[in-house]
Amino acid sequence: MSLIKSISGIRGTIGGRPGEGLSPLDVVKFTAAFASFIAKTSTRDSRTIVVGRDARLSGSMVRDLVVGTLTGMGFDVVDIDLASTPTTELAVTGEGACGGIIITASHNPRQWNALKLLNEHGEFLNAEEGAEVLRIAAADDFTFAEVDALGKVYTNTTYNRRHIEQVLALPLVDTEAIRKAGFTVAVDAVNSVGGVIIPQLLRALGVEKVVELNCTATGDFAHTPEPIPENLTGISDLMRTGVADVAFVVDPDVDRLAIVCENGEMFGEEYTLVSVADYVLSHAPGNTVSNLSSSRALRDVTEAHGASYSAAAVGEVNVTTKMKATCAVIGGEGNGGVIYPELHYGRDALVGVALFLTLLAKSGKKVSELRKQYPAYEIYKSKIQLTEGIDVDAILAAVKDKFAGERITDIDGVKIDFAESWVHLRKSNTEPIIRIYAEAHTADEAKALADRIRGVIESL
Numbered sequence: 001m002s003l004i005k006s007i008s009g010i011r012g013t014i015g016g017r018p019g020e021g022l023s024p025l026d027v028v029k030f031t032a033a034f035a036s037f038i039a040k041t042s043t044r045d046s047r048t049i050v051v052g053r054d055a056r057l058s059g060s061m062v063r064d065l066v067v068g069t070l071t072g073m074g075f076d077v078v079d080i081d082l083a084s085t086p087t088t089e090l091a092v093t094g095e096g097a098c099g100g101i102i103i104t105a106s107h108n109p110r111q112w113n114a115l116k117l118l119n120e121h122g123e124f125l126n127a128e129e130g131a132e133v134l135r136i137a138a139a140d141d142f143t144f145a146e147v148d149a150l151g152k153v154y155t156n157t158t159y160n161r162r163h164i165e166q167v168l169a170l171p172l173v174d175t176e177a178i179r180k181a182g183f184t185v186a187v188d189a190v191n192s193v194g195g196v197i198i199p200q201l202l203r204a205l206g207v208e209k210v211v212e213l214n215c216t217a218t219g220d221f222a223h224t225p226e227p228i229p230e231n232l233t234g235i236s237d238l239m240r241t242g243v244a245d246v247a248f249v250v251d252p253d254v255d256r257l258a259i260v261c262e263n264g265e266m267f268g269e270e271y272t273l274v275s276v277a278d279y280v281l282s283h284a285p286g287n288t289v290s291n292l293s294s295s296r297a298l299r300d301v302t303e304a305h306g307a308s309y310s311a312a313a314v315g316e317v318n319v320t321t322k323m324k325a326t327c328a329v330i331g332g333e334g335n336g337g338v339i340y341p342e343l344h345y346g347r348d349a350l351v352g353v354a355l356f357l358t359l360l361a362k363s364g365k366k367v368s369e370l371r372k373q374y375p376a377y378e379i380y381k382s383k384i385q386l387t388e389g390i391d392v393d394a395i396l397a398a399v400k401d402k403f404a405g406e407r408i409t410d411i412d413g414v415k416i417d418f419a420e421s422w423v424h425l426r427k428s429n430t431e432p433i434i435r436i437y438a439e440a441h442t443a444d445e446a447k448a449l450a451d452r453i454r455g456v457i458e459s460l
Helices: 024-041 059-072 085-094 127-139 159-168 175-181 194-205 233-239 270-283 297-304 316-326 349-363 367-372 392-402 443-459
Strands: 003-006 009-013 048-053 076-082 099-103 112-118 153-155 184-188 209-213 246-250 257-260 287-291 309-312 328-333 337-339 378-385 407-409 414-417 422-427 433-440
Touching (some): 003 127, 009 024, 024 099, 048 059, 059 076, 059 099, 076 085, 085 099, 085 159, 085 349, 159 349, 184 233, 194 209, 194 246, 194 349, 209 233, 233 246, 246 349, 257 270, 270 287, 270 328, 270 337, 270 367, 287 316, 297 309, 309 316, 316 337, 337 349, 349 367, 392 414, 392 433, 392 443, 422 443
Parallel strands (some): 048 076, 048 099, 184 209, 184 246, 287 309, 287 328
Antiparallel strands (some): 003 009, 099 112, 246 257, 414 422, 422 433
């Protein structure tokens, strides 16, 4: 059993003893701690918290615990039921609520679930705020409401439709161009909420032919849910039959978007953001942001449009903070997460689908041809298992000193930028490991760079 308490929320495997897995007692404790935090910090007069969930098997059980705890803390609850992470984020502002909880373990397998915590802006808590929720939980520093102050529960299942309407209203989403293109689009939604909202979005965009794979929201995931190439053999094989012009794959909570070309080849999760940013920048020049472990291709595309690129520490809240500071017009993460502030500050696969299809329609190209016009990079990911007790910070400091002649960024581990490549070293918060991410123009070059840095670390 696993239970991971972090500043971004709590996640774990369902079952087990309290404190060892995500047990009902743990759900209640952390929900109560979050409610206590919101009561002290929200600037809104509202005493309403929005709750949404993905379709995983434990979702309804955890939802009942969360809703009961929030009403027990004296908060009204707007239950939007099965909804994506970005839909829930929009619902918080749509309801004028003082916070939100998304019940989803994102790309984790079916035995996992989690509570993702949102502030009154429908955005994730920052590090300081998340740490305070953990403190409150650890100290049992919360008080439940008396009987006359209990909250009420309201159900509102309109937010999928509202989310789609807001995406369609974006000036850079051209539904007429998409309709005229006559695309056939395939979707793999791993049997979660994406199977409900993505086909609805596509039809609203003017796509008449939608091929649905794993689009029944049972929560019984058809494959390992993280949308990376090794998990997408089914949709890739389907595309090789010539069934569609493009395929979209989303994770269980629909904040990550992977694209598959018409020939079954992967577009590349890093290039979801790159391609969408290229389209946005061609119409609305401005700055961009991604995290330190994302492809250099976004920087190249941004500079080609005469704008500035900035890197943020890993984590969505760090990316959005940097986006606000630099007035970025688009940003996100290389895992297929697109953040488009014109709608909201959150990774949103629906925005990614709409903008990409508009780009594709206007380009007149096949998806594989579109992919070839972007800078060619490959990322290799590895890790080093360390003995318990090793001072990881000291190791990273030594690596930083050894490569002092290169451009170093140390806001999140150590990133070393070489002329034609980079490597990023980060320590895990939950395991005695160092994660190694390396990027170069070819996969072999990226692996060689990662192996080189691994050798340096092992010599230390």
